[in-house]
Amino acid sequence: QVRLVESEGGSVAAGGSLKLSCGFSGGYVASMAWFRQAPGKEREGVGCIYIIGGLIQYTDSVKGRFTISLNSARNTVYLQMDNLKEEDTAIYYCAATPLAVHWDVNLQPSQYRYWGQGTQVTVSS
Numbered sequence: 001q002v003r004l005v006e007s008e009g010g011s012v013a014a015g016g017s018l019k020l021s022c023g024f025s026g027g028y029v030a031s032m033a034w035f036r037q038a039p040g041k042e043r044e045g046v047g048c049i050y051i052i053g054g055l056i057q058y059t060d061s062v063k064g065r066f067t068i069s070l071n072s073a074r075n076t077v078y079l080q081m082d083n084l085k086e087e088d089t090a091i092y093y094c095a096a097t098p099l100a101v102h103w104d105v106n107l108q109p110s111q112y113r114y115w116g117q118g119t120q121v122t123v124s125s
Helices: none
Strands: 001-004 010-013 017-024 032-036 044-050 055-056 066-071 076-081 090-097 121-125
Touching: 001 090, 017 032, 017 090, 017 121, 032 076, 044 066, 044 076, 055 066, 076 090
Parallel strands: 010 121
Antiparallel strands: 001 017, 017 076, 032 044, 032 090, 044 055, 066 076, 090 121
């Protein structure tokens, strides 16, 4: 059973930065992703990283602002968020699966078996 533990989020002014981490343990992970869910909205894929090979994909709204990285030695994936906007306010979740998710669906929540506890990120004007 894979366990995912996310760092705490936080509150930041628009234009600021936050970095989230997600430590994984307890089993094999091939793909990991970050999702977010704002009040009244569906869960949205932010970005995905393939543990073997390191390929990364981002949703269009965060390209150039968010960066996903992996520290293999620490079994931790990071989400660096820069130039944050009010519309980035949401609960952020990391997710993982032992499968190498197909590129075309790697930002779909249904592809991931394990989920972190979620952490609130609030961006104010």
